[in-house]
Amino acid sequence: MLTLTYRQLSVLLQLLFWVGYFLFILFTFAYFFTFEIALIRSLLTLLINALLVYAHFYWLMPRFFEQRRFGVYICWLVLLVAAASLLRAGGDYALAQSYRQQTASTVGVMQQSLRDEEALSRFLAELYLSSPNERAFARKINQLFFVREIDRFLLSPMHIGSIVLTSLLVLLITLPLRLMENWHRQRALQQELQSRQLETELKFLKMQVNPHFLFNTLNNLYTLAFTQSDKAAPMIMKLSEMMRYMIYDASAPRVKLQQEVQYLHNYIALQQLKTARPQRIEFEVVGDTSVPVPPMLFVSLFENAFKHGMLEDVEKGWMKARLEVKEGRMLFRIANNFRPHTAKDQQGGIGLENIRQRLNLLYPRAHQFRVQAVEGVFSVEIELFISPNPSGHE
Secondary structure, eight states: OOOOOHHHHHHHHHHHHHHHHHHHHHHHHTTTSOHHHHHHHHHHHHHHHHHHHHHIIIIIIIIIITTTOHHHHHHHHHHHHHHHHHHHHHHHHHHHHHHHHHHHHHHHHHHHHTTOHHHHHHHHHHHHHTSSSHHHHHHHHHHHHHHHTHHHHHTSHHHHHHHHHHHHHHHHHHHHHHHHHHHHHHHHHHHHHHHHHHHHHHHHHHHOOOHHHHHHHHHHHHHHHHTTOTTHHHHHHHHHHHHHHHHTGGGSSOEEHHHHHHHHHHHHHHHGGGSSSOOEEEEEEESOTTSEEOTTSSHHHHHHHHHHBSTTSTTTOEEEEEEEEETTEEEEEEEEEBOGGGHHHHHTOHHHHHHHHHHHHHSTTSEEEEEEEETTEEEEEEEEEOOSSOOSOO
16 A cells, blocks of 8 residues: 655645646636647746745745744735736736737738628638637637737736736645645654653663662562572573663664563562562463564553552462464553552553553554553553564554
């Protein structure tokens, strides 16, 4: 499926407008002039109006209108429209003289024929026979009568008014394109500011370790080492892997899912050092773990579960997490039971809002984020629609 960027769409819309405008005026002018004169006049009109439109778009509006200098803007607008109208009127006059010269002999014969009914009949008969059809014959008659009155027409208020009116009309019709560009630019700027803010927050998140978690882990490792437990060395290695992941690997915009999963397994293992008996924790991963994901995307959800859940109660507390990659989708679900007074804290955490903002920026219109707290169970679901070969943003 062909997809267009905003810039490509804008150029295409402008191109379609100018092509349509050119064809419209070409066929209109061709009714009064020869095709050659009509073509030249159409190109001249197109060029003048295009210069008027883009001078208005990219100079007059940004410099005066958008700076709220409306008085100066109106003065310049009047001058631009007047200059464009004078150029068009001058071009029309030059083309009219050329057209008059081309048709001078035919018009002279017609004017002489108007004094003699027989001569007029003969003239019209010859003109009819030289025309391919009745429509062409009628157009020729119209052109010949028009050229007789061309000077009066060029100086008439109707003609001058039509030039000014069409210039204003073209500006009015194309104005939505400028407004659309302004809206898109403001939206892009806002998204860039949000993205930079989020990147700053994310860098801070990557560079910091929850102090409470780190102190507890170091205390637990000290206890294991002091008692010469066989778990000490593996747990120290897990902490080392976590630190390496946060400092080095997580600086990339994307990491392999298996790296993120390994980080989460290490986090869970170190959290479980707080209790003497194993906690009821399940973490299942299904599907292709080589797909790229944003780093540190899921860890806040596990932190929430350990902080606000009941996992310290090894008899009643539990947490279940499942991560599945299938057919261009990634579905992650985590659930834990909680005490009623902690539900509000878990739902309103900064971590959840951070995840929501990251998903909006990294997966616009390509994700689902659902949070529920029902009957003592808090759950979060993230569904990502991932492309087979993502690069940068999905």
